[in-house]
Amino acid sequence: MNVFEYAETILLKGDLDNKLIDKEIIDWSVKSPRSPIVVDLPVRNDSIRISSDQVKFPKKGALKDSYQRGKALHFFANHELLAIEMMAYAIVMFPFEKESVYKSLVETISEEQKHLKLYIKRMNEFGVEFGDFPLNQYFWYFMEKMENIEMFFSVIALTFEQANLDFALYYKNLFKDLGDSKTAAVMEVIYQDEIKHVARGRSHLSKVVSKSEEYISFWDYFLSLLPAPLTADRAKGMIFDEKGRQKAGLDQAFIQNLKDYKGDFKITQRKEWKS
Ligand SMILES: [Fe+2]
Numbered sequence: 001m002n003v004f005e006y007a008e009t010i011l012l013k014g015d016l017d018n019k020l021i022d023k024e025i026i027d028w029s030v031k032s033p034r035s036p037i038v039v040d041l042p043v044r045n046d047s048i049r050i051s052s053d054q055v056k057f058p059k060k061g062a063l064k065d066s067y068q069r070g071k072a073l074h075f076f077a078n079h080e081l082l083a084i085e086m087m088a089y090a091i092v093m094f095p096f097e098k099e100s101v102y103k104s105l106v107e108t109i110s111e112e113q114k115h116l117k118l119y120i121k122r123m124n125e126f127g128v129e130f131g132d133f134p135l136n137q138y139f140w141y142f143m144e145k146m147e148n149i150e151m152f153f154s155v156i157a158l159t160f161e162q163a164n165l166d167f168a169l170y171y172k173n174l175f176k177d178l179g180d181s182k183t184a185a186v187m188e189v190i191y192q193d194e195i196k197h198v199a200r201g202r203s204h205l206s207k208v209v210s211k212s213e214e215y216i217s218f219w220d221y222f223l224s225l226l227p228a229p230l231t232a233d234r235a236k237g238m239i240f241d242e243k244g245r246q247k248a249g250l251d252q253a254f255i256q257n258l259k260d261y262k263g264d265f266k267i268t269q270r271k272e273w274k275s
Pocket residue numbers: 080083111112115190
């Protein structure tokens with residue numbers, strides 16, 4: 001199958017196995033011209049269906065309890081599954097990009113699949129099955145706002161995945177402090193991969209900036225690509241991991257601007273964003 005069929009399998013087949021389809025199945029020599037397709041929501045089987053039911057993320061103090069840790073991992077796993085589907089959607093939504101763009105997205109999908117499997121394995125050890133709690137579609141909401149692949153990289157890689165550097169590091173340390181080195185090790189794998197994901201988005205956008213005829217800073221370019229109501233606030237978490245951002249190749253001016261950034265509090269207030 002070609003890369004578009006691979007992406008459609010992830011989006012339009014409901015089994016978890018299809019969401020975890022191996023990238024080796026892609027035949028890169030098959031090129032078939034096609035039109036962009038619109039997908040309202042990814043297809044999901046009943047056990048992993050998207051739900052609007054609300055469930056609260058466990059409070060920090062509750063994470064001493066292993067079942068609650070499993071519930072926290074369930075939240076993170078939901079984000080991984082949505083990431084897999086959103087990257088697949090970007091492939092079929094923008095079918096006229098260079099092959100290198102798809103290769104970069106497919107590489108990221110395969111790492112998100114690895115993360116999803118790691119989370120599922122660990123939550124199972126805590127007595128939680130994937131699908132035991134409602135799975136929301138929060139991040140998917142932004143897909144209808146994507147006008148081009150640059151916007152996609154700004155929203156997904158440079159906003160949500162960049163914030164995930166902070167979240168992954170924070171929870172890695174928290175689990176370590178709780179004596180759960182096994183879950184901390186899972187978070188470390190995710191943290192290291194997330195640096196790569198931010199770097200892939202940064203690399204694509206840097207090329208555009210460097211080719212631009214008029215001078216624009218990377219920071220201003222990033223801001224110009226964020227669709228309302230999303231602001232740069234959402235690109236950071238409860239801690240600010242400067243080292244991870246440096247490793248992802250973000251320049252110091254960008255890092256400082258983000259660190260100092262304060263957006264519209266009403267929109268970016270953490271508890272309102274929480275799903
Ligand atoms: Fe991930």
